[in-house]
Amino acid sequence: MSTELTESAVPPSTEPPSAPSRRTFIATTTAVGGAVVAGGLTTGPAALAAEPEAAAEAPPSGRVSLTVNGKRHTVTVDNRTSLLDLLREHLNLPGSKKGCNAGACGACTVLVDGRRVNSCLTLAVRLEGVEVTTIEGLAPGGEDGELHPLQKAFIEEDAFQCGYCTPGQIMSGVGCIQEGHTGSRDEIREWMSGNICRCGCYVKIVRAVEQTAHGK
Ligand code: FES
Numbered sequence: 776m777s778t779e780l781t782e783s784a785v786p787p788s789t790e791p792p793s794a795p796s797r798r799t800f801i802a803t804t805t806a807v808g809g810a811v812v813a814g815g816l817t818t819g820p821a822a823l824a825a826e827p828e829a830a831a832e833a834p835p836s837g838r839v840s841l842t843v844n845g846k847r848h849t850v851t852v853d854n855r856t857s858l859l860d861l862l863r864e865h866l867n868l869p870g871s872k873k874g875c876n877a878g879a880c881g882a883c884t885v886l887v888d889g890r891r892v893n894s895c896l897t898l899a900v901r902l903e904g905v906e907v908t909t910i911e912g913l914a915p916g917g918e919d920g921e922l923h924p925l926q927k928a929f930i931e932e933d934a935f936q937c938g939y940c941t942p943g944q945i946m947s948g949v950g951c952i953q954e955g956h957t958g959s960r961d962e963i964r965e966w967m968s969g970n971i972c973r974c975g976c977y978v979k980i981v982r983a984v985e986q987t988a989h990g991k
């Protein structure tokens with residue numbers, strides 16, 4: 776015998792006498808929705824017609840001058856623009872990656888005045904006068920020149936698989952070395968812990984940072 780419950784299988788006595796049926800509930804909410812539209816409150820064609828007026832208001836924007844990879848830029852951006860979006864969408868520098876866009880993965884790491892930051896959490900308009908270094912500006916010989924020692928070490932140690940986290944790992948590794956947090960592999964692991972590698976290349980990443988810091 777089937778034990779599946781259907782609407783008709785529910786004994787009438789289990790439903791409180793005053794509870795609305797599904798049919799009356801739908802009828803009631805439809806009527807209320809119609810009343811809201813008729814009253815010109817929040818939804819429906821009447822409200823949509825008013826939208827262009829609100830959309831005409833431009834979002835607040837700001838002007839900022841900053842140096843990126845040795846080149847000065849002055850831009851006007853929406854105040855909500857992150858440094859990551861400024862780099863990728865306004866300055867055509869897509870090397871810094873957008874992983875979580877919430878400060879949790881480190882794929883967007885760049886150096887601001889020599890300090891590593893999550894560019895997805897940094898508002899561009901607050902960076903007046905700063906110097907930003909991204910993965911594109913790391914190699915001393917430029918894009919076609921000699922690589923940075925940590926870039927070479929990543930290649931020698933084969934410290935990547937898909938490569939999506941790699942720009943952030945390298946920029947964070949440069950910061951880690953400059954800060955002097957390379958006394959041991961544990962210390963490197965600790966100070967690189969904000970950079971996630973979904974491919975699990977951590978052992979080789981730590982080796983690459985260590986090799987660059989100590990020539991091992
Ligand atoms: Fe910035 Fe993940 S994209 S921390």
Ligand code: FES
Nearest residue numbers: 936938972973974
């Ligand atoms: Fe794939 Fe790190 S190499 S996420």
